[in-house]
Amino acid sequence: MNWNGRFWATALAGSAALALTVVADSTLSVDPAIPAYSKVEGIKGNINIIGSDSCVNLDTLWGEGFKKVYPEVNVSVEGKGSATAPPALAGRTANVGPMSRPMKPEELDSVSSKWGYQPTGVNMAIDALAIVVHKDNPLQNLTLELIDAIFSKTRKGGYHEDITTWGQLGLKGDWENKPISLYGRNSASGTYGYFKEHALYKGDFKSNVKEQPGTAAVVQGVAEDLYGIGYGGIGYLTPGVRAVPLAKSFGGTVFKPTYENSLSGKYPLARFLILYVENAPGKGMDPVVREFVRFVLSKEGQEIVVKDGYMPLTPALVKKELLKLETK
Amino acid sequence: MDGSSVLEAPVKAPEKPPQEPPAAPAGATPSPGSVFGGEGRPQGRAWIWSTAAGLVIVATMLVAILGITLVEGFGQFWPSRVVRIERRGGPPVLGEIRDHGARREPGRTTGVARRLVYAGRREANGVNDFQWIDDPDVLSESAPRDAWALDRTEYGRLFGTFSAVQGAASLQEALERGSTLARSLESVRDDMNSTRDPARLAALEAKRVGLEEAGKAIRIDWLQADGTIATTAAIDVVRAWQPNAMGLPSRVRHYVAGAWTFLTSKPRESNTEGGIFPVIMGTLFLVTLMTLAAVPLGVVAALYLNEYARDGWVLRIVRLSMANLAGVPSIVFGIFGLGLFVYTVGANLDRTFFPGRGHPTFGTGGILWGALTLALLTVPVVIVAATEGLRSVPQAFRDGALALGATRWQTIRHVVLPQALPGILTGMILAVGRGAGEVAPLRVLGAAVKLAPQPIVDSAFPWFHLDRKFTHLGFHIYDVSMQSPNVEAAKPMTYASTMVLLLLVLGLNLAAIVIRNRLRRRFRGSAL
Numbered sequence: 001m002n003w004n005g006r007f008w009a010t011a012l013a014g015s016a017a018l019a020l021t022v023v024a025d026s027t028l029s030v031d032p033a034i035p036a037y038s039k040v041e042g043i044k045g046n047i048n049i050i051g052s053d054s055c056v057n058l059d060t061l062w063g064e065g066f067k068k069v070y071p072e073v074n075v076s077v078e079g080k081g082s083a084t085a086p087p088a089l090a091g092r093t094a095n096v097g098p099m100s101r102p103m104k105p106e107e108l109d110s111v112s113s114k115w116g117y118q119p120t121g122v123n124m125a126i127d128a129l130a131i132v133v134h135k136d137n138p139l140q141n142l143t144l145e146l147i148d149a150i151f152s153k154t155r156k157g158g159y160h161e162d163i164t165t166w167g168q169l170g171l172k173g174d175w176e177n178k179p180i181s182l183y184g185r186n187s188a189s190g191t192y193g194y195f196k197e198h199a200l201y202k203g204d205f206k207s208n209v210k211e212q213p214g215t216a217a218v219v220q221g222v223a224e225d226l227y228g229i230g231y232g233g234i235g236y237l238t239p240g241v242r243a244v245p246l247a248k249s250f251g252g253t254v255f256k257p258t259y260e261n262s263l264s265g266k267y268p269l270a271r272f273l274i275l276y277v278e279n280a281p282g283k284g285m286d287p288v289v290r291e292f293v294r295f296v297l298s299k300e301g302q303e304i305v306v307k308d309g310y311m312p313l314t315p316a317l318v319k320k321e322l323l324k325l326e327t328k
Numbered sequence: 329m330d331g332s333s334v335l336e337a338p339v340k341a342p343e344k345p346p347q348e349p350p351a352a353p354a355g356a357t358p359s360p361g362s363v364f365g366g367e368g369r370p371q372g373r374a375w376i377w378s379t380a381a382g383l384v385i386v387a388t389m390l391v392a393i394l395g396i397t398l399v400e401g402f403g404q405f406w407p408s409r410v411v412r413i414e415r416r417g418g419p420p421v422l423g424e425i426r427d428h429g430a431r432r433e434p435g436r437t438t439g440v441a442r443r444l445v446y447a448g449r450r451e452a453n454g455v456n457d458f459q460w461i462d463d464p465d466v467l468s469e470s471a472p473r474d475a476w477a478l479d480r481t482e483y484g485r486l487f488g489t490f491s492a493v494q495g496a497a498s499l500q501e502a503l504e505r506g507s508t509l510a511r512s513l514e515s516v517r518d519d520m521n522s523t524r525d526p527a528r529l530a531a532l533e534a535k536r537v538g539l540e541e542a543g544k545a546i547r548i549d550w551l552q553a554d555g556t557i558a559t560t561a562a563i564d565v566v567r568a569w570q571p572n573a574m575g576l577p578s579r580v581r582h583y584v585a586g587a588w589t590f591l592t593s594k595p596r597e598s599n600t601e602g603g604i605f606p607v608i609m610g611t612l613f614l615v616t617l618m619t620l621a622a623v624p625l626g627v628v629a630a631l632y633l634n635e636y637a638r639d640g641w642v643l644r645i646v647r648l649s650m651a652n653l654a655g656v657p658s659i660v661f662g663i664f665g666l667g668l669f670v671y672t673v674g675a676n677l678d679r680t681f682f683p684g685r686g687h688p689t690f691g692t693g694g695i696l697w698g699a700l701t702l703a704l705l706t707v708p709v710v711i712v713a714a715t716e717g718l719r720s721v722p723q724a725f726r727d728g729a730l731a732l733g734a735t736r737w738q739t740i741r742h743v744v745l746p747q748a749l750p751g752i753l754t755g756m757i758l759a760v761g762r763g764a765g766e767v768a769p770l771r772v773l774g775a776a777v778k779l780a781p782q783p784i785v786d787s788a789f790p791w792f793h794l795d796r797k798f799t800h801l802g803f804h805i806y807d808v809s810m811q812s813p814n815v816e817a818a819k820p821m822t823y824a825s826t827m828v829l830l831l832l833v834l835g836l837n838l839a840a841i842v843i844r845n846r847l848r849r850r851f852r853g854s855a856l
Contacts, residue, residue: 050774307451
């Protein structure tokens, strides 16, 4: 019964040598083909941002940058989780709703029942959801099935046994009997939802996952806990933790959460971070919101994405997103 | 079993006076007396020890919390040494050593020692702005006297040695002109934010562009540890210092200036750098508003309960409810405030006074709703404390005043209230202490935010904006510790903010205690 698991664990450990030779990423840079932001006359008003906690620093940095260009505009930022964006948009408490996952159909309905039309989702950055372990943990790679067996009690990924110790992941010596300590996000978080959908195959989390109020707290927890494992946006990594390369399934190739692998979709947990805004049919967008989104999609805005540790859009993607800002 | 039950009798009733030892049944062997008290010498030494142990635990925890916060918090502004590390397997690094540690392995207590080096320059180093370097990899470590450390507006610190300057005659002049330009730019931006006049706005905009151009023209080159050159615009330099060449007096000056900037400037870089001025102001306004709402209400309620209400089962139930209300978790008040103030009162205010605005004004969390919710939370505390204060006024004072022909209200106003003032102030202290530290209800209300759009008080009519969202110290600490993009870089901010919150609450409490003691002394003199 245990043989199958041991086999894969050994096979995974074997591919470790390959992963070790990969050099650390050089710093990302924004493609020079993305045009710089050009200021527009007569912009005033408020930008109220409510939504994802993964994006909260990005929002604040954009707000600070936008205010440098338009000192007369006021920006407020509140990040309690992606699930707080749709109600805030529907009630017009916010005019920009950042989310780390696409809106669910019922969320879209809840907004369009108030507005009469659906919100527009603009992709603003790329995030690779990283699986992090303590920096001294020798674990080389994982597959989605194994992640599912580590974090989920339902194991919809089909792995044959529950994984509770590091030995079950192929670690030897003193690591073998050490229990895995799980860190995760709270349920208002889009990262929680995304992880549940893509890494747990829509299954349920184990009850012993230590739910943290922010991704920085997950990272901090794992950095202090030698036997810890957690997940979070790549923008939150610190030198205390290490991101584990992933394969989609057993036998597949292992990929690190790099820019190239996220763009090509080879890294299995890459996603877009999305800004939801109001683009009323026939009326167009509120100018201040439109300019804010244009700023986000400009060279300056994308440089901020890199500064916060996330990955910038390509010129082609920016062009595609800018089309969404035109009046329908 | 039956023999020991005699010995244990005093354990179950330690309050029994030692003069009356339980009578030993005939035939029982005399005991030398246990630590819990025996039949011969019921000393109860263990009980004294356990109380002492309890005190030690409490005192240790207090000292630990205060000590760690104060040491780490106050230590943030001290200029630390900049070291140059030549190492195996990588280019040399110039930076500050932020932490020491050891490689960890299961089953072992020690490992290879290593240090956490802060090299700054996130624009070039990316996530490697903080890096762990193992001790065996270190070839040499030195502290070059000509090394500079720079606080910049963006991307963290820069470490390097001065190389060249453009647009100014000397480094000194470049730095001075840079900071003058930065100050002017800041004030132009503030003016642009508060003005509504289009002509003035256009003039300010032209000035802003001019200042930015002038700022970009002065540039400073810094030689990096790996031999490359990094260039900064002088206007982006917040502060520059040479930590390794500084003597004690200049270190102290640097420290004081750093602490002052922290308290008086705005946050930068998504709250991980800069100061916390708006955060302190937000907290102070919130606590003041809360006190203005909670204390009068609480005192009036306590007066009625104690002076007018007829004693009976109704009063007893009300008192019991008050005492219980004081212990209700704050999150419950948060939800209640959200339902009552934001969704009901606020939404109706918006419908009545601001129809057709599209976006909510009072129908969303603002400082007023935050303060009122915290007031609800603290009113029971005030009532309970004020009632105690009123009860401590001797009945004879009231009887005396009434006998002299004073009305009931005159008695309360001139005799009872002044005497009960110390008790009422105690209630206020407790309320302020609890209110200042509460974060959960503010988060539920959506009143405390990460980035507040405008200050609560400004030059725009009506000057005091009760509908605005604000930043709050407690929330700020939560935010920088749980939601910072670079937790390592945010640690100084966390400690320093925590220290400010602690000192703020301590200061408020101290002020109230001083006032209370003065009043007590005054009344002790006048009452008799």
